[in-house]
Amino acid sequence: MDxxxxxxxxxxxxxxxxxxxxxxxxMCGETITPLALNLFKNTVGILLLGVxxxxxKSGFSDLSPLSSRDLMTLAISGVLGIAVADTLFYMxxxxxxxxxxxxxxxxxxxxAIIFSVLFLSERLRLPHYVGTVLILIGVLISSKxxxxxxASRSQLGWGIMFGTLAMALTAGGIVYAKPxxxxxxxPLLWATVIRLIAGTFPLVVxxxxxxxxxxxxxxxxxxxxxxxxIPGSILGGYLAMLxxxxxxxxxxxxxxxxxxQTSVVxxxxFASIFLKExxxxxxxxxxxxALGGGCxxxxx
Numbered sequence: 001m002d003x004x005x006x007x008x009x010x011x012x013x014x015x016x017x018x019x020x021x022x023x024x025x026x027m028c029g030e031t032i033t034p035l036a037l038n039l040f041k042n043t044v045g046i047l048l049l050g051v052x053x054x055x056x057k058s059g060f061s062d063l064s065p066l067s068s069r070d071l072m073t074l075a076i077s078g079v080l081g082i083a084v085a086d087t088l089f090y091m092x093x094x095x096x097x098x099x100x101x102x103x104x105x106x107x108x109x110x111x112a113i114i115f116s117v118l119f120l121s122e123r124l125r126l127p128h129y130v131g132t133v134l135i136l137i138g139v140l141i142s143s144k145x146x147x148x149x150x151a152s153r154s155q156l157g158w159g160i161m162f163g164t165l166a167m168a169l170t171a172g173g174i175v176y177a178k179p180x181x182x183x184x185x186x187p188l189l190w191a192t193v194i195r196l197i198a199g200t201f202p203l204v205v206x207x208x209x210x211x212x213x214x215x216x217x218x219x220x221x222x223x224x225x226x227x228x229x230i231p232g233s234i235l236g237g238y239l240a241m242l243x244x245x246x247x248x249x250x251x252x253x254x255x256x257x258x259x260x261q262t263s264v265v266x267x268x269x270f271a272s273i274f275l276k277e278x279x280x281x282x283x284x285x286x287x288x289x290a291l292g293g294g295c296x297x298x299x300x
Contacts, residue, residue, distance in 0.1 A: 007251025081173025082199025
């Protein structure tokens with residue numbers, strides 16, 4: 001399998017693993033704060049990646065091909081795409097549910113394309129514009145959807161705003177790191193670890209200075225919450241994270257981003273099955289526009 005095919009496969013697996021993780025994160029959001037969940041998810045990811053490094057016997061010497069500037073780029077990417085973006089994602093998810101959040105996630109593709117043009121000098125063609133417009137129409141339709149049970153129209157609006165901003169930062173963070181990731185000598189596991197550590201450190205500092213820090217760190221004590229927090233963290237903080245970075249390393253940034261968008265289909269299916277979220281006609285139309293736009297961009 002060549003690098004491009006490998007990258008696209010990794011992007012697809014990212015979509016599957018992330019969709020599964022989102023369902024668990026939604027279950028967590030009923031009792032766990034976004035800050036605590038993000039911190040816990042990252043910690044689990046770092047531990048599993050550390051074990052992976054030990055298994056393949058990869059040491060700090062493997063980082064030697066990367067310059068201090070490369071390491072700083074990966075760190076900044078982690079702060080934007082993990083510390084800030086993931087926390088905003090959970091804030092949005094708690095307000096709008098998996099179904100609507102999955103549709104909002106489709107804005108990730110257009111943002112990735114925009115940042116690819118700005119940072120990587122990739123060119124836009126007519127299908128890119130058409131696909132982006134369709135995705136935005138899908139998000140607009142979802143914003144008119146009836147709020148989830150117990151949520152107000154205002155909470156729906158804030159949730160969509162948080163989710164959209166999260167996608168912008170996620171896309172900007174990974175595209176910003178693309179030049180480093182594409183270096184042949186860039187160690188994939190180490191690059192993922194650096195991003196996660198950089199994205200976790202600000203969360204730790206922020207959690208420690210908060211008055212309710214005991215509530216945040218309570219999740220690290222074994223409890224019933226681990227039944228959903230640990231599977232979600234393994235899927236989202238380890239598997240999805242690793243394959244996501246791999247997809248951007250081996251495939252074109254725009255294509256990898258749009259393949260990632262197929263997670264909306266899996267997320268809606270999983271949410272209907274496990275969370276009993278209604279798959280309404282409006283959601284179907286919104287998904288059709290959003291996913292159709294993503295397909296147009298990808299096939300172009």
